[in-house]
Amino acid sequence: MRVFVDLNWFFKKHWRAYASGIAVLAVVSFLSLIPPRVIGEVVDGIADASLTPSALVNAVGLILGIAVVLYILRFLWRLLIFGTSLKLARQIRFDLYRHFTNMPASFYHKRTTGDLMAVSTNDVRAVQATAGEGVLTIVDACLLGGMVVVTMAVSISWQLTFITLLPLPFMALLTSYYGKLLHRRFAGAQAAFSVLNNTVQESIGGMKVTKAFGREQEEVSRFAKTSAHVVEKNMAVARVDALFDPTITIVIGSCYLLAVAVGSLFVADGAMTIGQLTSFFVYLGLLIWPMLAIGMFFNVVERGHASYDRIRAVLNEKSDIIEREQALDLDIQGELDVRIDAFRYSPDGANVLENVHFHLPKGGTLGIVGRTGSGKTTLLSLLQRTIDVTEGDILLDGHSVRAYQLSCIKDAFGLVPQEHFLFSATIAENVAFAKPEASIAEIVAVCKLAQVHEDILRFPAGYDTIVGERGVTLSGGQKQRISIARTLLSDPTLLVLDDALSAVDAKTEEAILQALQTEKRERTIIMTAHRLSAISHASLILVLEDGKVSQSGTHAELMQQGGWYKEMYERQQLESAVEQGGNE
Numbered sequence: 001m002r003v004f005v006d007l008n009w010f011f012k013k014h015w016r017a018y019a020s021g022i023a024v025l026a027v028v029s030f031l032s033l034i035p036p037r038v039i040g041e042v043v044d045g046i047a048d049a050s051l052t053p054s055a056l057v058n059a060v061g062l063i064l065g066i067a068v069v070l071y072i073l074r075f076l077w078r079l080l081i082f083g084t085s086l087k088l089a090r091q092i093r094f095d096l097y098r099h100f101t102n103m104p105a106s107f108y109h110k111r112t113t114g115d116l117m118a119v120s121t122n123d124v125r126a127v128q129a130t131a132g133e134g135v136l137t138i139v140d141a142c143l144l145g146g147m148v149v150v151t152m153a154v155s156i157s158w159q160l161t162f163i164t165l166l167p168l169p170f171m172a173l174l175t176s177y178y179g180k181l182l183h184r185r186f187a188g189a190q191a192a193f194s195v196l197n198n199t200v201q202e203s204i205g206g207m208k209v210t211k212a213f214g215r216e217q218e219e220v221s222r223f224a225k226t227s228a229h230v231v232e233k234n235m236a237v238a239r240v241d242a243l244f245d246p247t248i249t250i251v252i253g254s255c256y257l258l259a260v261a262v263g264s265l266f267v268a269d270g271a272m273t274i275g276q277l278t279s280f281f282v283y284l285g286l287l288i289w290p291m292l293a294i295g296m297f298f299n300v301v302e303r304g305h306a307s308y309d310r311i312r313a314v315l316n317e318k319s320d321i322i323e324r325e326q327a328l329d330l331d332i333q334g335e336l337d338v339r340i341d342a343f344r345y346s347p348d349g350a351n352v353l354e355n356v357h358f359h360l361p362k363g364g365t366l367g368i369v370g371r372t373g374s375g376k377t378t379l380l381s382l383l384q385r386t387i388d389v390t391e392g393d394i395l396l397d398g399h400s401v402r403a404y405q406l407s408c409i410k411d412a413f414g415l416v417p418q419e420h421f422l423f424s425a426t427i428a429e430n431v432a433f434a435k436p437e438a439s440i441a442e443i444v445a446v447c448k449l450a451q452v453h454e455d456i457l458r459f460p461a462g463y464d465t466i467v468g469e470r471g472v473t474l475s476g477g478q479k480q481r482i483s484i485a486r487t488l489l490s491d492p493t494l495l496v497l498d499d500a501l502s503a504v505d506a507k508t509e510e511a512i513l514q515a516l517q518t519e520k521r522e523r524t525i526i527m528t529a530h531r532l533s534a535i536s537h538a539s540l541i542l543v544l545e546d547g548k549v550s551q552s553g554t555h556a557e558l559m560q561q562g563g564w565y566k567e568m569y570e571r572q573q574l575e576s577a578v579e580q581g582g583n584e
């Protein structure tokens with residue numbers, strides 16, 4: 001029941017639609033009461049032989065007329081109540097999606113994709129049912145149930161009504177107990193579904209790896225186990241589900257039994273006519289639905305309650321990147337002053353970066369190199385404020401990154417990530433992702449800069465070629481260059497390339513870097529790379545070792561200094577020469 005209080009904001013917002021729906025339901029309930037009474041009068045007319053043909057025609061006409069009106073009204077309340085509940089689903093999905101887009105990377109480390117998908121689909125559906133079927137069942141049960149009981153008591157016999165309905169409190173107690181049981185079990189079933197969803201997502205995503213290692217059978221067993229767990233949890237829910245109907249049927253049966261036994265005595269005593277008893281039975285028949293509705297209500301509402309708790313748990317997770325009040329709304333020019341004393345991912349974890357201090361003027365190029373795991377990507381994340389420095393600060397144009405509005409930083413930076421992702425859309429649409437209004441000339445220009453234009457022209461559909469899951473398979477290098485073009489189109493002041501040239505050959509890499517250098521735009525470029533030739537032209541190169549700057553300077557300075565950079569550079573040059581020799 002508490003879920004109704006939790007959803008009060010929605011009911012308040014759409015009270016008109018709900019009030020109209022409930023009013024229509026009330027009329028439906030009232031009209032449903034007329035036919036039993038008419039039937040009772042007809043039966044009495046037959047019993048005392050007073051029924052005339054015209055009275056019979058009138059009675060049949062009245063019942064048919066009511067049936068037609070009920071048909072229309074039932075359509076109307078469905079539209080008003082169920083239609084409005086769809087709006088709740090839309091609102092929650094929208095809130096979830098907006099929340100997802102605002103959450104930092106740490107949120108996605110904690111929550112799996114399958115879990116978030118389950119919350120956005122299954123749980124939203126369960127909450128929607130609360131605002132639809134939940135409202136209907138409780139309103140109908142109270143309105144129709146109440147009216148029928150009052151009519152039975154007032155127009156036929158309150159004594160017989162009282163005796164007949166004696167089993168009802170047992171039903172109320174049992175269904176409320178089942179509801180509580182269902183709440184717990186349904187929450188468990190939804191959590192199991194999240195795990196299943198994630199397993200499906202990972203299994204399909206990792207199918208190539210599974211096949212490459214010949215682990216199909218093991219994966220099938222793992223999947224079967226997860227699936228069996230979901231079945232087990234849902235069976236637990238189904239066992240409670242299955243208790244509702246038999247309980248209600250027994251209660252209804254007991255009511256009928258009491259009505260027959262006591263009602264017959266009343267007729268035999270002359271306290272009631274046979275027609276009134278017939279009407280009483282028809283009214284009792286009308287009570288079957290409200291009783292079932294009460295059972296359904298507890299069922300639907302407890303599911304909705306469990307699901308809404310899961311949705312709120314996701315929505316209540318706060319981003320650790322907080323925008324200050326009255327944050328700066330400035331056009332960032334691209335000068336960097338980095339004063340990181342320490343950074344660690346968790347308060348009790350080890351420092352991932354330590355004493356990283358450097359200055360990069362506007363329009364400069366920074367190359368960050370180092371062994372894998374030395375902290376390159378972490379440094380990039382700190383610069384873009386997707387995570388916050390633990391000790392120290394990062395200044396952009398002289399102001400702390402924490403002082404800016406988050407949108408200013410997002411607008412200033414353009415990232416080409418290590419793991420590129422293309423949507424199932426055309427190449428042109430993928431490139432224009434951050435600027436959908438871009439002209440084809442603009443799209444072609446950035447694709448030329450990223451050295452992918454020629455490749456695209458080779459596809460039969462050119463820029464209209466569909467890529468992504470449902471489209472053509474692009475090579476790693478083509479995907480990387482399309483990702484670069486996409487970022488360039490957003491025209492960032494600070495371009496961040498996180499090992500973004502790893503899948504292109506040395507010649508193409510050189511051409512892309514040349515093109516970026518000769519661009520008219522004064523852009524600050526920050527790149528990480530494993531192939532040192534990619535950053536050799538940078539105005540400042542940092543060598544990271546276990547999160548500390550072990551060397552810094554220009555290529556020439558570092559070559560003079562000796563150490564890791566010189567060693568690695570010479571080794572890579574040698575490897576490349578050997579490779580080229582081998583290819584000739």
Ligand SMILES: Nc1ncnc2c1ncn2[C@@H]1O[C@H](COP(=O)(O)OP(=O)(O)OP(=O)(O)O)[C@@H](O)[C@H]1O
Pocket residue numbers: 109345352370371372373374375376377378379
């Ligand atoms: N979200 C995270 N939570 C906790 N530790 C992390 C997280 N991301 C990275 N790390 C750890 O921080 C260290 C630096 O990782 P980072 O990805 O910055 O290195 P890198 O130099 O970019 O590596 P690579 O060259 O392989 O991309 C690693 O030890 C890594 O395990």
